[in-house]
Every structure is written in C-alpha cells, then in structure tokens.
Amino acid sequence: MKQEFKISETMLWVRLAVTFNLLYQEIKKDLSKENLTVSQLDILVCLNRTKGLPLTEIADRLLVTGGNVTGIIDRLENAGLVMRQRDQKDRRQVWARLTPKGYAVYRQLMPRYIETMRKINSYLTPAEAKELMRLLKKLRVGVMKKASRDLIPLSMNTNLERE
Structure with a gap:
C-alpha cells in the first residue's frame, strides 16, 4: 500500500531552510562590508574564546x-587576522590563533553582529525565543542520535547535548 504524502510533513523543513537562508543572507550582507565571510567570522569567534586551536579541532567544531x-x-x-603555529610537542599539528589585529577586528565586529541578532530576535518574545531554543535543541539532539557516529566529530556528539 502506497503511503500518502502530506504537504504539512515537509513544510516544517521548508520553513526552517528558508528562514535559515534569510538569516544567513542578512549576516553575510553585514559581514561583506568588512570583506569577511560567515565562515571567517565563525573561525574568529572560535579563536577568540581560546589562546589558539589546532586546525583539526576548528574543523570539528564547525563541522567542515x-x-x-x-x-x-x-x-x-x-x-x-590569524597566525599559524606548529605544535611544539607534535610538529605535525598546526594551531591557529588570532593576531592583535584579529582581536581588534573581532571586537569591532561583534557589537554590530550582536545588534543584527537583536533585530532578528526582536520578532520573538523572550518566551517564544526560549521555546524555540528548546525545540531546536530537541530536534538537533534527536537528529544527532540517529546520525552515523562516523560522520559526526566526537566533540559535536558530546557538546550538543549539553547546550
């Protein structure tokens, strides 16, 4: 027996994808003024929180x-904005860290980025935002549990359930 297809079953995914693309384009437009990409900002954010990271760990954190x-x-x-450095104990491993200019660009960008996020978030009440975060976490954790562990870096498997 053929299973009946319901449009409503796909609308959630279509709406998530469209919304993500709209948000991504808004952020991309803002960053293009600084000649930066979203991927570059992602790395600046990762490195700002640390004294440097191995390139392999950056890839794991960003799922690239x-x-x-x-x-x-x-x-x-x-x-x-960034400098590379070989690990002193394992010369095969390369680390990246922000330069003083990288920190300065990060500090300059973040207030504008946060303001963009505030404008976007203003369409939701605080309660709606909290509920959306809860639902997205639930969805993400469920998808992660079903996904092949070989395709998902270990750091993502453990970190996502804690958020």
Missing part, C-alpha cells in the same frame, strides 16, 4: 573539512 579550514585560515592569515 580540514581542507575547508585550511583555505579559510589562509585568507585570514593573508589579511593579518
């Missing part, structure tokens, strides 16, 4: 490939 991170770090390094 090592090659992707290498290319983004290349561009950030060329802009003087």
Whole structure:
C-alpha cells in the first residue's frame, strides 16, 4: 500500500531552510562590508574564546573539512587576522590563533553582529525565543542520535547535548 504524502510533513523543513537562508543572507550582507565571510567570522569567534586551536579541532567544531579550514585560515592569515603555529610537542599539528589585529577586528565586529541578532530576535518574545531554543535543541539532539557516529566529530556528539 502506497503511503500518502502530506504537504504539512515537509513544510516544517521548508520553513526552517528558508528562514535559515534569510538569516544567513542578512549576516553575510553585514559581514561583506568588512570583506569577511560567515565562515571567517565563525573561525574568529572560535579563536577568540581560546589562546589558539589546532586546525583539526576548528574543523570539528564547525563541522567542515580540514581542507575547508585550511583555505579559510589562509585568507585570514593573508589579511593579518590569524597566525599559524606548529605544535611544539607534535610538529605535525598546526594551531591557529588570532593576531592583535584579529582581536581588534573581532571586537569591532561583534557589537554590530550582536545588534543584527537583536533585530532578528526582536520578532520573538523572550518566551517564544526560549521555546524555540528548546525545540531546536530537541530536534538537533534527536537528529544527532540517529546520525552515523562516523560522520559526526566526537566533540559535536558530546557538546550538543549539553547546550
């Protein structure tokens, strides 16, 4: 027997995708004024919270490939925002950390980025925002539990359930 297809079953996913794309474009537009991409901002945010990270850990945190991170770090390094450093104990491992200019750009960008997020979030009441966060976490954790553990970095498996 053929299972009946219901449009309402896909509308949630369509709306999530469309909403994500709209939010992404808004952030992308704001960052383009600074000649930065969303991926570059993601790395600046990761590195700002630390004294540096191995490139492999950055890739795990951002759910991208090592090659992707290498290319983004290349561009950030060329802009003087990031520097690479070989691990003293394991010379095969390369770390990235923010330069003073990178910290300055981060500090300059964040107030505008936060203001953009506030404008976007203003469409929801605090209670609605809290409920949306709860529901998205529930959905994300459920998807992560069903996903192949080989495809998801270990750091993502453990960190997502704590958020």
